[in-house]
Amino acid sequence: MTEYPETVLTKDKKGKIEVRNLISRGQFVTYDYREPKTFKTVGKKKICLKDEEGKITEYFIIPLKTSNRSLLISDESENKKRKIWNDKTKKEEELWKT
Numbered sequence: 001m002t003e004y005p006e007t008v009l010t011k012d013k014k015g016k017i018e019v020r021n022l023i024s025r026g027q028f029v030t031y032d033y034r035e036p037k038t039f040k041t042v043g044k045k046k047i048c049l050k051d052e053e054g055k056i057t058e059y060f061i062i063p064l065k066t067s068n069r070s071l072l073i074s075d076e077s078e079n080k081k082r083k084i085w086n087d088k089t090k091k092e093e094e095l096w097k098t
Contacts, residue, residue: 004036005092007083020084022093028059029095031084039062039087043096046075 008020019035023045033044045061053060059072083092 004085006084008085008092009036010082014040018044020082022084022086022088025097029084034085047072050096 004019010018010020012018012033017036019036019039020031021034021039023030023032027050029048031046033042033046034040035042043063046058047061048056050056050057058075058077060075062071062073063069064071082095084095085091086093
């Protein structure tokens with residue numbers, strides 16, 4: 001089992017620990033949630049969008065039964081400073097690079 005920094009860990013609604021894992025980055029950040037012991041995906045993804053003024057909008061990506069279709073659910077929780085795990089570099093990173 002890889003030890004992950006506390007800053008990249010989160011708890012789901014049931015209290016289960018998950019790792020925020022970077023998928024891609026640009027004018028957006030996409031990440032998924034992984035099981036810390038096996039690093040298998042738990043099936044959840046999130047996309048964070050930043051506008052020109054720096055306002056961040058976050059959405060959970062919910063896959064639909066129809067292939068290549070997903071539903072976006074707005075995440076209205078506070079935009080906290082959070083970090084994500086980059087599996088390519090094996091390091092934690094800021095959500096937004098400056």
